[in-house]
Amino acid sequence: MTEPSRNEAADALRDIEQTQRKSYSVYGYKSAAPFLILWGVLWIIGYGTTDLSPRYAGDAWLLVTVVGFVGSTLLGMRTGTAERRPFSWRIFFSWITAIVFFCAIISVLKPTNGAQVGAVIPLLVACGYVILGIWIGARLVVAGVVIAALTLTGFYFLPQHFGLWMAAIGGATLIGTGLWLRTV
Amino acid sequence: MDQPDQIIHQPVRLKIMAALKPLPGDEMLEFVRLKSLIGATEGNLGAHIGTLEQAGYVKVVKDFNGKKPRTRVALTKQGRRAFEDYVTYLRGIVNSAQG
Numbered sequence A: 001m002t003e004p005s006r007n008e009a010a011d012a013l014r015d016i017e018q019t020q021r022k023s024y025s026v027y028g029y030k031s032a033a034p035f036l037i038l039w040g041v042l043w044i045i046g047y048g049t050t051d052l053s054p055r056y057a058g059d060a061w062l063l064v065t066v067v068g069f070v071g072s073t074l075l076g077m078r079t080g081t082a083e084r085r086p087f088s089w090r091i092f093f094s095w096i097t098a099i100v101f102f103c104a105i106i107s108v109l110k111p112t113n114g115a116q117v118g119a120v121i122p123l124l125v126a127c128g129y130v131i132l133g134i135w136i137g138a139r140l141v142v143a144g145v146v147i148a149a150l151t152l153t154g155f156y157f158l159p160q161h162f163g164l165w166m167a168a169i170g171g172a173t174l175i176g177t178g179l180w181l182r183t184v
Numbered sequence B: 001m002d003q004p005d006q007i008i009h010q011p012v013r014l015k016i017m018a019a020l021k022p023l024p025g026d027e028m029l030e031f032v033r034l035k036s037l038i039g040a041t042e043g044n045l046g047a048h049i050g051t052l053e054q055a056g057y058v059k060v061v062k063d064f065n066g067k068k069p070r071t072r073v074a075l076t077k078q079g080r081r082a083f084e085d086y087v088t089y090l091r092g093i094v095n096s097a098q099g
Helices: A006-052 A054-076 A091-111 A114-136 A140-155 A159-183 B010-021 B031-038 B042-055 B077-098
Strands: B057-064 B069-074
Touching: A006 A054, A006 A114, A006 A140, A006 A159, A006 B031, A006 B077, A054 A091, A091 A114, A091 B042, A114 A140, A114 A159, A140 A159, B010 B031, B010 B042, B010 B057, B010 B069, B010 B077, B031 B042, B031 B069, B042 B057, B069 B077
Parallel strands: none
Antiparallel strands: B057 B069
C-alpha cells in the first residue's frame, strides 16, 4: 500500500475536520431538540395562563418551573441516546444555577410589571442559545435570534397581549425549532 | 505507524470514523443520521460499517424505537485509538513534507 502524498494527507485531514464538525452539530441539535419542545409547551401554558387567567398566573408559573426542572433533568439523563442514564448531579446543578441566577437578575432589576419578567427570562434564554450555537451549529443561533426578536416585538409592540403573544408565537417557535433541529 | 491502517485508509470508512469520534463516551449515532452525514448510499454505508465492525472498530446495535426498527453505531475503544493513530499518521506526513 502506497503512502498518501502530502496533499492527499492534508485533504484527508480536512475531510475529517469537516465531518467531525458536522457530526458535532448533529449531536448538539439532537440533544437540544427535546428541551426546546418541552419548554415550548411550558411557555404556552405559563404565558397563556398569564394572559387569559392572570389570577392563576403565579400557580401556572410555579407548575411550569417544577415541570420544566424535573422534565429537563429527565431529558438530560437520556441526551443523545435511548438508554436512561443514572441521575446526573451536573445536569441537576445546571438547572439550579440557571434558576438561582434568573432570580438574582430579577431581584437586581426589580421589574415593575410581569411583562418585564416575562421578557427578561426569554432574552437570557435566547442569549444562551446564541452562545451555544456559536459552538455547536448555526441552527441554534437562528433559534436564539428568532426567540429574542419575537420577545422584543411582543414586548414593545403588543404590551397589552404580551403573554398571549409569547404563548402563541414564542411557544410555537420553540416547538417548531425543536422539530427543525430533529430533521438534521 | 509505518503503513496506514488498511481498514481506515478508505474514504467512506474514514468519514464514518470521523463522524463517530466527536460523540462523547458510549453515545451512538443512528444509521440514518450517519448516512446523511457521510452522503453514502445505504448499501455502501452498511458494507463499510460491516468491515469496521469485523475489525472491532465500531459496535452496531439493532433495536426498536417504539415500533420502528433502528440501527445505531458507536466507536469502540479500539476504534477510537486506531482513528487517533491514523490522524497522527496523516499529520506526520503533512508535517514531514513541510519540514
